[in-house]
Amino acid sequence: MSANPIQVQKRRIVYTALAQFLKGEELERAFRLWEKQYATKPVYALNEFVGKLGDSPALAGRRKEVIRTLLNLSQHPEGLLPDPVAGYGELTDFSKAAPAQYPERLDRIFEHFLVAVETVLPSDAFIQLRLNFLVRLADMKLNPTLKARLRLWFDSDGSGKVFSVVCTAPEIRRVVNQLYVVMCELFGPVRADDILEACVAWLERYHPVSVRDIRRFL
Structure with a gap:
């Protein structure tokens, strides 16, 4: 699992965004899909990625909101959850943890x-x-x-x-x-x-x- 700072931040951004909409196994499946197929793709691929999550009941009618959250966090990476992936590839569930309480502009x-x-x-x-x-x-x-x-x-x-x-x-x-x-x-x-x-x-x-x-x- 990559420890490259840029990749770590990308994982944190995607996981923080997904955790606002998904929990438990749904969150893990969505994150693993991104990790497997989209982690190395440019930001415009997020639209395709979110489209593949459309069968999740938690995301019904909320595609635009999910994409906006991903883009906003990509442009302003504030209050991110910790990197969910341990060094040996296991996923740690931080979805119930509150993001860091940073003051915002x-x-x-x-x-x-x-x-x-x-x-x-x-x-x-x-x-x-x-x-x-x-x-x-x-x-x-x-x-x-x-x-x-x-x-x-x-x-x-x-x-x-x-x-x-x-x-x-x-x-x-x-x-x-x-x-x-x-x-x-x-x-x-x-x-x-x-x-x-x-x-x-x-x-x-x-x-x-x-x-x-x-x-x-x-």
Whole structure:
């Protein structure tokens, strides 16, 4: 089993991502599939790899979410689980262990929230939200770089989006407030509150370290 630092990090990234969705034997089978067929392939092969996991009930309808998690961890390898493979090739189950509690940058925390919004909303509802938010964005008092990044995020489709920009807590609070206003107008205040609660529940499951900070903006 390779002890090359690059390969070790790749194993940790894939295992950490898979452990957010799979447990026990399903996790081991998925990891062994990656290890056997994809460990030496470039990052774009992750799409094919996740496609081969489609028969897992735990991943039903979540292919986009799995790919996004793999790509995000590949680009920002923070809070990874330990290398699951012992020197003699045995798999150690770290899936129940909590990732290291590293503080995250504000833009990464906000990215988790944006992903949560896109994930919990049905696709047609998210399209309504993003179109109405983009109309409001032009008049918002934000620094131009942040505004451009928000426009790029909401204009883009696909799982490879990354929100990376210097921003401040007051700016993020204004953005979250505007998103909430748009939700209230589109869906009503009761459903808007339910959407935010669903976002928090998703974050508690997949990015628990960010929940306390996200709650400051809600």
